[in-house]
Amino acid sequence: MITRIITGLIGIALAAYVIQTGGTLFAGFALVLGLIAWFEYARAFGERGMGLTLLTGFLGVAALWYTGWQGNVELMVAAATLIVAIVLLESVLLRGSVSIMDAVTSVTGILYIGFPFAYMVMLRDWPETRLIPTQLGDFEFGCALIWIMFIGTWASDTFAYFTGSAIGRHKLCPSISPNKTVEGFLGSLVGTTAAVAGLGIFFALPVQEMAILGLAIAVLATLGDLVESVAKRYTGIKDSGSIIPGHGGIWDRFDSVLFTAPLVYYFVKFVGLAMK
Structure with missing residues (x-):
C-alpha cells in the first residue's frame, strides 16, 4: 500500500507538470504511453498463443499519434484506413505466422489504443x-x-x-x-x-x-x-x-x-x- 501511495503521488506530480507544460513534452509523453500500452496489449494476447503484428502496431499507434499532433482529423481517418489494410494484408502475406484472428485483434488494439492518445494530444493543443x-x-x-x-x-x-x-x-x-x-x-x-x-x-x-x-x-x-x-x-x-x-x-x-x-x-x- 505504501508503494502504491508513493507511486501515485509521484505520478500525479509528474502528470501535473507535463499537462501544464503541454506542447512537445505532453505530445511526447502521449506517444510513449501509447506505445507501451500497445506492447502490453499485444503481450497479453500473446498469453493466448496469438501472434499480434507487434511492429506494425507500433507504427500504427505512432501514425495515429502524429495525425493528432498535427490536429488533422482527415489525415487521422486516412491513417486508420491504411493501418487496417496493411494489418489485414499481413494475414495474407504472412499467413504462416499471422492468422486472420491475429490480424483482426491487432487492428482492434491499434485503433483502440492509438485513437485515444491522439485525441489527448488534440485536446491539449485545442485551437482555441x-x-x-x-x-x-x-x-x-x-x-x-x-x-x-x-x-x-x-x-x-x-x-x-x-x-x-x-x-x-x-x-x-x-x-x-x-x-x-x-x-x-x-x-x-x-x-x-x-x-x-x-x-x-x-x-x-x-x-x-x-x-x-x-x-x-x-x-x-x-x-x-x-x-x-x-x-x-x-x-x-x-x-x-x-x-x-x-x-x-x-x-x-x-x-x-x-x-x-x-x-x-x-x-x-x-x-x-x-x-x-
Missing part, C-alpha cells in the same frame, strides 16, 4: 488559445480540457470504489468484474457529475453542459474499465504490466481514459464549449 483565469492562475483552454478529462475519469473510479466499498450490495457485472457494484456505479454517476460541474465553476464554463459531460464520463469510464477486464479475463492476466509499482501497467491505468478522451474531444467540439 484563450486563457481561462482561475484562483490558481491562468489556464490555456486545452490544458483545462485535459484536467477536466483526467479529473472526471479519476473521480469516476474514486466515487465508484468508495461508494461500492461502503454500501455496495448488488453486483454490476459479476462475470467480468466481481468487485464492481450497482451502488458503486450510481455513486460514480452522482459524484462525477458533481465533480465535473464543479470544474465548470472553477474554469468558468457552462455548469449545465459540464454536468452532462460529467455524467457521460462516468458511464464511459466504467465501460472502459469493463472492456479491459473482459480482455484480461480472456487472456488470463491479472495486470497488463508492472511498469508502475503498485499500479500495474499503462493499459491498466489508462483503460478508462481510452474511452473518456474521445468523449471529451467530441463533446467539446459538437456542444461548442470552446465558444461559451
Whole structure:
C-alpha cells in the first residue's frame, strides 16, 4: 500500500507538470504511453498463443499519434484506413505466422489504443488559445480540457470504489468484474457529475453542459474499465504490466481514459464549449 501511495503521488506530480507544460513534452509523453500500452496489449494476447503484428502496431499507434499532433482529423481517418489494410494484408502475406484472428485483434488494439492518445494530444493543443483565469492562475483552454478529462475519469473510479466499498450490495457485472457494484456505479454517476460541474465553476464554463459531460464520463469510464477486464479475463492476466509499482501497467491505468478522451474531444467540439 505504501508503494502504491508513493507511486501515485509521484505520478500525479509528474502528470501535473507535463499537462501544464503541454506542447512537445505532453505530445511526447502521449506517444510513449501509447506505445507501451500497445506492447502490453499485444503481450497479453500473446498469453493466448496469438501472434499480434507487434511492429506494425507500433507504427500504427505512432501514425495515429502524429495525425493528432498535427490536429488533422482527415489525415487521422486516412491513417486508420491504411493501418487496417496493411494489418489485414499481413494475414495474407504472412499467413504462416499471422492468422486472420491475429490480424483482426491487432487492428482492434491499434485503433483502440492509438485513437485515444491522439485525441489527448488534440485536446491539449485545442485551437482555441484563450486563457481561462482561475484562483490558481491562468489556464490555456486545452490544458483545462485535459484536467477536466483526467479529473472526471479519476473521480469516476474514486466515487465508484468508495461508494461500492461502503454500501455496495448488488453486483454490476459479476462475470467480468466481481468487485464492481450497482451502488458503486450510481455513486460514480452522482459524484462525477458533481465533480465535473464543479470544474465548470472553477474554469468558468457552462455548469449545465459540464454536468452532462460529467455524467457521460462516468458511464464511459466504467465501460472502459469493463472492456479491459473482459480482455484480461480472456487472456488470463491479472495486470497488463508492472511498469508502475503498485499500479500495474499503462493499459491498466489508462483503460478508462481510452474511452473518456474521445468523449471529451467530441463533446467539446459538437456542444461548442470552446465558444461559451
